[in-house]
Amino acid sequence: MSLKKSIIAVSVAAGLAAALTACGGATPAATPSGSSSTSQLSGTVTVFAAASLKSTFIQLAKDFEAKNPGTKVTLSFAGSSDLVTQISQGAPADVFASADTKNMTKLADAKLLDGTATNFATNVLEIAVPPSNPASITSFADLAKSGVKVVMCASQVPCGAATDTVEKASGVTLTPVSEESSVTDVLGKVTSGEADAGLVYVTDVKGAGDKVKGIPFPESDKAVNTYPIGTVSSSQNKELAAAFIAAVTSEAGKKVLGDAGFGAP
Amino acid sequence: MKSAAGYHGIPRWLYVIAALGGLLVVLPLVAMLAKVNWAQFVPLITSDSSMAALGLSLRTSAASTVLCIVLGVPLALVLARGEFPGQRLLRSFVLLPLVLPPVVGGIALLYTFGRQGLLGKSLEVAGIQIAFSTTAVVLAQTFVALPFLVVSLEGALRSAGSRYEAVAATLGARPTTVLRRVTLPLVLPGLASGAVLSFARSLGEFGATLTFAGSLEGVTRTLPLEIYLQRETDADAAVALSLVLVAVAVAVVGLSYGRRRSTTPSAVQA
Numbered sequence: 001m002s003l004k005k006s007i008i009a010v011s012v013a014a015g016l017a018a019a020l021t022a023c024g025g026a027t028p029a030a031t032p033s034g035s036s037s038t039s040q041l042s043g044t045v046t047v048f049a050a051a052s053l054k055s056t057f058i059q060l061a062k063d064f065e066a067k068n069p070g071t072k073v074t075l076s077f078a079g080s081s082d083l084v085t086q087i088s089q090g091a092p093a094d095v096f097a098s099a100d101t102k103n104m105t106k107l108a109d110a111k112l113l114d115g116t117a118t119n120f121a122t123n124v125l126e127i128a129v130p131p132s133n134p135a136s137i138t139s140f141a142d143l144a145k146s147g148v149k150v151v152m153c154a155s156q157v158p159c160g161a162a163t164d165t166v167e168k169a170s171g172v173t174l175t176p177v178s179e180e181s182s183v184t185d186v187l188g189k190v191t192s193g194e195a196d197a198g199l200v201y202v203t204d205v206k207g208a209g210d211k212v213k214g215i216p217f218p219e220s221d222k223a224v225n226t227y228p229i230g231t232v233s234s235s236q237n238k239e240l241a242a243a244f245i246a247a248v249t250s251e252a253g254k255k256v257l258g259d260a261g262f263g264a265p
Numbered sequence: 266m267k268s269a270a271g272y273h274g275i276p277r278w279l280y281v282i283a284a285l286g287g288l289l290v291v292l293p294l295v296a297m298l299a300k301v302n303w304a305q306f307v308p309l310i311t312s313d314s315s316m317a318a319l320g321l322s323l324r325t326s327a328a329s330t331v332l333c334i335v336l337g338v339p340l341a342l343v344l345a346r347g348e349f350p351g352q353r354l355l356r357s358f359v360l361l362p363l364v365l366p367p368v369v370g371g372i373a374l375l376y377t378f379g380r381q382g383l384l385g386k387s388l389e390v391a392g393i394q395i396a397f398s399t400t401a402v403v404l405a406q407t408f409v410a411l412p413f414l415v416v417s418l419e420g421a422l423r424s425a426g427s428r429y430e431a432v433a434a435t436l437g438a439r440p441t442t443v444l445r446r447v448t449l450p451l452v453l454p455g456l457a458s459g460a461v462l463s464f465a466r467s468l469g470e471f472g473a474t475l476t477f478a479g480s481l482e483g484v485t486r487t488l489p490l491e492i493y494l495q496r497e498t499d500a501d502a503a504v505a506l507s508l509v510l511v512a513v514a515v516a517v518v519g520l521s522y523g524r525r526r527s528t529t530p531s532a533v534q535a
Contacts, residue, residue: 177397178479193381
């Protein structure tokens, strides 16, 4: 083996090792920006947000970047419990927005929450049916009728826990054909027409446009989900994180959330 | 079947990269093993929901394997021995599920067998409902596992050649007799390892099942779906169940390799 070959070999191996470690490593939280804006805010803020916040947070991030030139908001969406797991495994998040208080408590218990979290929105369940409403659903009790194909979230995930609460409070026992592990999977089963009805959040119905019809039911106020937001203690840019949280909780932020169907905390 | 003694000229640096490659596969498994809560291991994997998921996984995977054999053997024979226009195209399509993301397979199945699907509408009129049933799970698993059987068997058919079949035919055997008495016994080891691989692939099927069949305990929630769900709240249970799947997979692959090594010589004699 010639020297040249062995050098190539070693550098390939080292490169591979570096690539492997880089996968788990942190990316720089702040990138220097060359712009000379009037605001002192600069750099990148990485926001981990619950999947149900996707459309609103994309809008809020866009507004934030427009208002604060030189800043960049990087968004990552997933189930709240997945995000907590990722953050506790070292994922580089500056802000965490959870779909329930339980997962925010988990983050605080892991000593990864800086200060306290702020509640910024609420969400309630709604029945989603295909536009033609084939099973003629008009109330929560209708879901228990025989022959109605109901899809809901499994108890392990927040939307399923909320469904359980409503079931207990209303005394209606559902026999679902499927218990999905995310609210988007429930919605998918309704939009594709596989299910006659699904229990999702008000905001999911609104986000789906005319692909589903929403049927509000009074029992939904028995299970109101509160969304908290907070700064991650390992954040490298807490000033920017705080500014983003302030934007979310501002009047303009509340309007964006309200338009999407979220309630006030 | 060892190659003749002599040149083993693998450059030494290759071992370094090979070791890295090996580590990439083994290390995560070791890391998972280290996370297992051994004190709670048995209660975790014998809970009602775990046993229901394991039982369902084993039953559906067995059914899918049978379906793969029934459909895959003729497919492999036609691809390896037949001659017809569009043969290469057919092979490409049969192999497609190997490279297709399973969730895409699930969406495709949904639009075929779902309530609003291509065949689903007629099936519903006939009183057959596939969505949200165990049948949907078996269909999804067969869809992703079929190429494994076809590839293994087609390879075995090609390497076996068609000399024995030609001899049998000249001795007056009809095509069906040749198939039954010569071809199939000749490629039995290939068929067996193909079936084992299909079973393993069915057991691990997740994306297509989740998209197409849904998730209900005892009906459609197979072991991978149960792991995905448990992970939300009970990481210990998810890890314990993952270990069960790893153990089954190791056993299946070991069985497949052990079989192949021990049966290859007898296949040559056949």
